[in-house]
Amino acid sequence: xxxxxxxxxxxxxxxxxxxxxxxxxxxxxxxxxxxxxxxxxxxxxxxxxxxxxxxxxxxxxxxxxxxxxxxxxxxxxxxxxxxxxxxxxxxxxxxxxxxxxxxxxxxxxxxxxxxxxxxxxxxxxxxxxxxxxxxxxxxxxxxxxxxxxxxxxxxxxxxxxxxxxxxxxxxxxxxx
Numbered sequence: 001x002x003x004x005x006x007x008x009x010x011x012x013x014x015x016x017x018x019x020x021x022x023x024x025x026x027x028x029x030x031x032x033x034x035x036x037x038x039x040x041x042x043x044x045x046x047x048x049x050x051x052x053x054x055x056x057x058x059x060x061x062x063x064x065x066x067x068x069x070x071x072x073x074x075x076x077x078x079x080x081x082x083x084x085x086x087x088x089x090x091x092x093x094x095x096x097x098x099x100x101x102x103x104x105x106x107x108x109x110x111x112x113x114x115x116x117x118x119x120x121x122x123x124x125x126x127x128x129x130x131x132x133x134x135x136x137x138x139x140x141x142x143x144x145x146x147x148x149x150x151x152x153x154x155x156x157x158x159x160x161x162x163x164x165x166x167x168x169x170x171x172x173x174x175x176x
Contacts, residue, residue, distance in 0.1 A: 041096050046161065050093045053154045057086040060147030064131065067140025074134045075141070078127040078148065085120045085151070092116070110162060117159035125152045 041047045061082040069075045092113050095101055101109040128148030135141035 036098065038097055038099055046158070047093070047096065049154060049158055049161075050089055050096075053089050053151055053158065054086055054093070056147045056151040056154060057082045057089070060144045060151060061086070063140045063147060064144035067138055067144065069141075070136050070138070071134040074127075074130045075144075078131045078144065081120075081123045081127040082148065082151070085124055085155070088116050088120060114159060114162045117155050117162060121152055121155040121159060124148060124155060128152055 061079055064075050064078055064082075095109070101107075128145050128151075131141060131148060132145035135145055
């Protein structure tokens with residue numbers, strides 16, 4: 001006897017490929033462009049969150065790079081972590097825009113993205129804490145650490161939403 005939430009299965013699957021839209025005369029010329037890029041991802045919450053992460057990481061990197069350093073090892077670690085996170089977020093952003101995950105099915109993309117956010121968030125949090133502790137009230141270093149903390153919060157939100165979507169997908173798929 002189940003007392004939890006119930007799932008009603010319909011004929012439409014949210015996890016599988018969507019059925020092709022009906023062909024009309026007006027949309028026949030835009031069919032190839034719609035398959036190449038996902039224009040809706042630009043305006044989606046996940047897409048805008050990735051752009052906000054990339055901007056905050058870039059601002060944090062530039063702030064620290066253009067400031068006088070007091071501790072080389074702390075700020076070089078912060079710069080390496082911010083650039084690695086920025087490159088990986090850009091990679092996943094491009095992967096979603098061009099729908100690479102549909103072509104490369106041998107990789108579990110939600111798991112890969114979740115692990116990236118998990119490891120990257122922990123390293124970014126450590127780098128931001130060390131950068132804030134060693135800033136000595138130098139404005140650029142404080143701004144870099146602040147944007148590092150902002151990017152950490154945004155990464156936690158992305159990781160939570162990725163985990164939430166993965167759990168919902170897994171829990172509803174067992175009823176089929």
